Amino acid sequence: MAAGPTIKKIMDTYKGKIRLVIKNYPYQYRDYSHIAAEASLAARDQGKYWEMHDLLLKRSPKLDRESLIGYAKELGLDTNKFAASIDGKKHAQEIERDKKLATDMDIYNTPTIFINGRKVVGERPFEYFKKIIDEELKNEKKF
Amino acid sequence: MRRNSESEALISNHMQRACHHGEKISIIDDTNDERLTNSTYKTEAEDVVHGPRMVRDIRVTAPRSGLCMSGISDRSARALLRPWFALTAVFTALIFSMAPLGAFAGDLEPFNAVPVPEQNPQTPEKIELGKKLFFDRRLSGDGTMSCATCHDPDHGFSDGLDISLSYPTTRNWRNSPTLLNVAFQKYLFHDGRAKTLEEQALFPMMSAFEMNRNLDFVEEVIRSVPEYVDAFQRVFGGEVTRERMAMAIAAFERTLVSRNTPLDRYLKGDKKALSDDAKKGLALFREKGRCAECHYGFSLSDDKFYALFVPENPEHESDPRIDITIRFVAKVYHYDEYRTLTEDPGRYLITKDKKDWKAFRTPTLLDISRTAPYMHNGIFPTLDDVIEFFDKGGGKGNAVLKPLELSTKEKQYLKTFLVEALTGEPVVIEYPKLP
Amino acid sequence: MKKTMLVMAFFLLAVSASAEEKRYPVPLGDSPTLGPLDAPVTVVEFIDFQ
Numbered sequence: 001m002a003a004g005p006t007i008k009k010i011m012d013t014y015k016g017k018i019r020l021v022i023k024n025y026p027y028q029y030r031d032y033s034h035i036a037a038e039a040s041l042a043a044r045d046q047g048k049y050w051e052m053h054d055l056l057l058k059r060s061p062k063l064d065r066e067s068l069i070g071y072a073k074e075l076g077l078d079t080n081k082f083a084a085s086i087d088g089k090k091h092a093q094e095i096e097r098d099k100k101l102a103t104d105m106d107i108y109n110t111p112t113i114f115i116n117g118r119k120v121v122g123e124r125p126f127e128y129f130k131k132i133i134d135e136e137l138k139n140e141k142k143f
Numbered sequence: 144m145r146r147n148s149e150s151e152a153l154i155s156n157h158m159q160r161a162c163h164h165g166e167k168i169s170i171i172d173d174t175n176d177e178r179l180t181n182s183t184y185k186t187e188a189e190d191v192v193h194g195p196r197m198v199r200d201i202r203v204t205a206p207r208s209g210l211c212m213s214g215i216s217d218r219s220a221r222a223l224l225r226p227w228f229a230l231t232a233v234f235t236a237l238i239f240s241m242a243p244l245g246a247f248a249g250d251l252e253p254f255n256a257v258p259v260p261e262q263n264p265q266t267p268e269k270i271e272l273g274k275k276l277f278f279d280r281r282l283s284g285d286g287t288m289s290c291a292t293c294h295d296p297d298h299g300f301s302d303g304l305d306i307s308l309s310y311p312t313t314r315n316w317r318n319s320p321t322l323l324n325v326a327f328q329k330y331l332f333h334d335g336r337a338k339t340l341e342e343q344a345l346f347p348m349m350s351a352f353e354m355n356r357n358l359d360f361v362e363e364v365i366r367s368v369p370e371y372v373d374a375f376q377r378v379f380g381g382e383v384t385r386e387r388m389a390m391a392i393a394a395f396e397r398t399l400v401s402r403n404t405p406l407d408r409y410l411k412g413d414k415k416a417l418s419d420d421a422k423k424g425l426a427l428f429r430e431k432g433r434c435a436e437c438h439y440g441f442s443l444s445d446d447k448f449y450a451l452f453v454p455e456n457p458e459h460e461s462d463p464r465i466d467i468t469i470r471f472v473a474k475v476y477h478y479d480e481y482r483t484l485t486e487d488p489g490r491y492l493i494t495k496d497k498k499d500w501k502a503f504r505t506p507t508l509l510d511i512s513r514t515a516p517y518m519h520n521g522i523f524p525t526l527d528d529v530i531e532f533f534d535k536g537g538g539k540g541n542a543v544l545k546p547l548e549l550s551t552k553e554k555q556y557l558k559t560f561l562v563e564a565l566t567g568e569p570v571v572i573e574y575p576k577l578p
Numbered sequence: 579m580k581k582t583m584l585v586m587a588f589f590l591l592a593v594s595a596s597a598e599e600k601r602y603p604v605p606l607g608d609s610p611t612l613g614p615l616d617a618p619v620t621v622v623e624f625i626d627f628q
Contacts (some may be wrong), residue, residue: 111625115619123311
């Protein structure tokens, strides 16, 4: 689960004022969570992380191997390389590192979002984020 | 799915009713029947579960006894439901609502002890197990939520939203109440539909618009985790059951207490614990502001229900998902016109008593500065709004409150009291490592 | 004098309020990132695409 449309709206509203960083926290009980994370990083290797990221959110939960390769093709990626990457779990270590970070930080849900370190657990309306971000921007001006 | 949680809620209602009337539920312990050994509740009237009127006659078929546990654990609450007590309660409430100035103002009390039911004693291991379950998203249907999603330690065990978002694609209809001091509550939920934490804990899990988890299924999910199986064995000397899950979660929740508030120290004799302004606020709280008429005792709640007619939350109008929730709950509680219901009837849904129309439970005020927004529908973002509402004599047409005519200064003192005197030491949670 | 006291009290309140806002340090590492690296606000999302 991700806060797809909300995050998009945040990035559009606060253009140039926000840096977005993604950590993978695929849930062990979902069928395609891991392979989808692999797919996003495989696309990153070919310079199209954010395109794939957006597409995965849009097409979720249709995230089986064949569909993922289809998305790679759609984005004009080298599908052979892409397929080899997800089949070989090339980024497993990276993903495991993120997962360990999540459990070390006592994160139990996705999406969990940190805004300058302030934790927001689960889905929230845009206005909720807006309030926090506005506070952060105001604080920044003070110092 | 919906049908399942609905029937579960119906069964739960029925059991509750039967327990409270001291009746015996007909439980068929049919462990020879293979179809039933997987801990499946079956209702003989399953075909008519949608027909509200039939519920009384549903016989509950369950593989295990001990289902009344939660009901029995609170004798006084049970007694309240007996007709003569109920009559007295109605009478008292009537007097209450008409009483002139402070006639029934209750006393503020310092912290003494956390009430713990005999049937579910606290042990460190049980609390730890309950804490793990509390944070575990296995308890929700699609693994997106845990209890902590809407009862977040960082938000005073609430979620900071006026109305919780709840299960994806659904919407709750009320504000997530804080869990701080729930151990002291005689009624749980804004409408008091549960009387013990053990009983309460399962509701959100199976509720279609909260965690949407089938309880039969979640038992199997937890049984599939060896660490949990071991922990239940150690804590309860037996296997994972929904009742034990609820008991463990309740045990954890009883540890969430607002400790060492300045008011508490003050009531214990430390006259310096409150600033002068807070002391003025306390006097207003007890007298002119008439707050202590309902907010008294340690947790500052009389555990009663009042229709103050707070303004409706506009989201009830604008979010069609809330309509679905309203109708669903009304249906489960046999409200005849549930299909056309558009507002929140409050405790009326539970009691069908006219005086309970739009009545909600008096909440605790301890740690109130940590649990904004306020009221059952989160309509007031700040304590200033709340004080303003009470000063004006509550919502239009209510028969409970009268205008207070507090001066600006007095409102400030009152707020100082609420913020300064009622804020306890932060409840520090050591987050568990989940299996 | 009274005014300064008031201002100070307000300041103390403000400080204590912001002190209660818990902040968790999140190591960013080489994770996928969008937007200016020196942006005033950093949003980290722990994500599951499914």
